[in-house]
Amino acid sequence: MVDRDDAENDLTRLRDAIDRVDEVLVRLLNQRAKYAVEIGELKGHLGLPIYAPDREKQVLQHVEATSAGPLETAAMRRLFERIIDETRRVEREASSHQ
Amino acid sequence: MVIVMEKHSTESNIEHVVAELTTRGFDVHRSTGSEHTVLGVVGHVDTIDPREFELMEGVQEVVRISEPYKLSSRTFRREKTVVKARGVEIGGHDVVVMAGPCTIENEHQLFETARRVAKAGARVLRGGAYKPRTSPYAFQGMGVEGLKLLRAAGDQFNLATVSEVMEISQIEGMLPYVDILQVGARNMQNFNLLSALGQIRKPILLKRGMSATIQEWLLASEYIMSGGNYEVILCERGIRTFETYTRNTLDISAIPVIDKLSHLPIIADPSHAVGRRDKVMPLARAIVAAGADGLLIEVHHDPEKAVCDGPQSLYPDQFTRLMDELRIIVPAVGRRL
Numbered sequence: 001m002v003d004r005d006d007a008e009n010d011l012t013r014l015r016d017a018i019d020r021v022d023e024v025l026v027r028l029l030n031q032r033a034k035y036a037v038e039i040g041e042l043k044g045h046l047g048l049p050i051y052a053p054d055r056e057k058q059v060l061q062h063v064e065a066t067s068a069g070p071l072e073t074a075a076m077r078r079l080f081e082r083i084i085d086e087t088r089r090v091e092r093e094a095s096s097h098q
Numbered sequence: 099m100v101i102v103m104e105k106h107s108t109e110s111n112i113e114h115v116v117a118e119l120t121t122r123g124f125d126v127h128r129s130t131g132s133e134h135t136v137l138g139v140v141g142h143v144d145t146i147d148p149r150e151f152e153l154m155e156g157v158q159e160v161v162r163i164s165e166p167y168k169l170s171s172r173t174f175r176r177e178k179t180v181v182k183a184r185g186v187e188i189g190g191h192d193v194v195v196m197a198g199p200c201t202i203e204n205e206h207q208l209f210e211t212a213r214r215v216a217k218a219g220a221r222v223l224r225g226g227a228y229k230p231r232t233s234p235y236a237f238q239g240m241g242v243e244g245l246k247l248l249r250a251a252g253d254q255f256n257l258a259t260v261s262e263v264m265e266i267s268q269i270e271g272m273l274p275y276v277d278i279l280q281v282g283a284r285n286m287q288n289f290n291l292l293s294a295l296g297q298i299r300k301p302i303l304l305k306r307g308m309s310a311t312i313q314e315w316l317l318a319s320e321y322i323m324s325g326g327n328y329e330v331i332l333c334e335r336g337i338r339t340f341e342t343y344t345r346n347t348l349d350i351s352a353i354p355v356i357d358k359l360s361h362l363p364i365i366a367d368p369s370h371a372v373g374r375r376d377k378v379m380p381l382a383r384a385i386v387a388a389g390a391d392g393l394l395i396e397v398h399h400d401p402e403k404a405v406c407d408g409p410q411s412l413y414p415d416q417f418t419r420l421m422d423e424l425r426i427i428v429p430a431v432g433r434r435l
Contacts, residue, residue, distance in 0.1 A: 049117070049120070049121070050120055051116060051117050051120035051121070053109075053113040053116070053117070057109075074130075074132070077130060078129065078130065081127075081128045081129060081130060082127065084128075085125065085126060085127045085128060088120065088125070088126070089125045092120070092123075092125075
């Protein structure tokens with residue numbers, strides 16, 4: 001039996017750890033978005049379409065290959081689909097400001 | 099808008115749809131499922147004809163999330179609209195009963211009926227001056243002379259007035275005499291009439307067409323509201339079903355449905371729905387219990403001699419009894435009569 005107080009302490013500790021990971025994730029996502037802004041500006045400059053299905057496929061394959069679990073490949077793909085959705089929007093806005 | 103791709107749609111099918119949406123400036127939220135891929139479309143999707151995408155290869159269905167009606171929707175306005183007609187508030191805390199004869203026949207008939215319904219607690223006097231009759235040989239109504247009587251009876255017994263407008267040319271002549279203009283079921287999709295009513299500043303009582311869906315009904319109200327007239331009262335009056343025993347089937351469920359979808363007041367007319375006096379009272383009780391903001395009921399001081407719709411008109415005594423019953427039901431649903 002795990003002591004109830006110990007378990008509650010563990011829960012607090014793990015939740016704090018998740019908060020710290022989230023802070024890093026947010027920073028990284030924003031860094032990713034900054035690159036997207038630059039890409040959007042370049043695409044606007046070059047007249048390239050925002051939607052690049054082959055590149056999106058590459059990104060997803062790269063992410064899936066990099067992931068070692070425990071998140072399943074499909075779960076990782078779903079998460080990155082949302083990241084890509086938002087990135088596309090960021091790129092579109094950046095390109096239209098050109 | 100959501101686009102659901104077919105089970106065996108290929109990656110290039112999906113890419114084609116995403117590319118088309120992106121080119122048109124929409125944001126796409128892709129969700130790859132184990133069987134179906136779903137694409138959420140974000141942006142001003144009103145401009146999209148869903149059929150265009152339904153026809154694309156690999157698309158199973160296109161589902162609109164946002165409703166096509168805007169001004170009448172709860173999304174546009176959360177709090178309920180209260181329509182005011184000569185001091186009577188429809189859509190507020192009080193359940194408002196509108197009663198009177200189907201057709202204005204003569205002074206005695208109208209004043210006698212008005213006196214009785216006012217005494218029983220009705221707040222609005224109804225009476226037709228222009229009648230849409232199934233047969234062109236039937237009595238067509240008293241016209242402006244009838245409206246003058248309606249105004250006089252309303253003034254004498256402190257009742258607001260409601261009467262049906264049949265065509266655009268009648269609108270102006272009705273304004274001095276009528277506090278609420280009624281659009282009948284047969285005219286619910288007479289879009290020219292509805293647009294013209296959008297230009298005036300008087301409450302409109304919009305009856306549901308006998309074959310109209312709730313969406314078509316709300317879109318009809320949109321024609322009035324988009325002209326700037328926001329004072330619209332919706333009135334359920336029965337829809338065509340396979341049942342022949344009653345004239346129409348009163349769609350009680352429309353009352354809570356409208357209340358959820360729209361901020362407009364919703365009332366119901368049991369008289370036209372059922373077409374028989376003996377069934378009017380139970381339906382009226384059900385309408386109020388279902389949460390309607392009011393009732394529109396036909397009452398005639400002498401139904402046997404009525405020129406029109408006598409069999410569905412209540413005797414004044416029956417109306418008084420109904421009002422007594424409603425006074426018991428109304429507080430149970432948190433309202434006042």
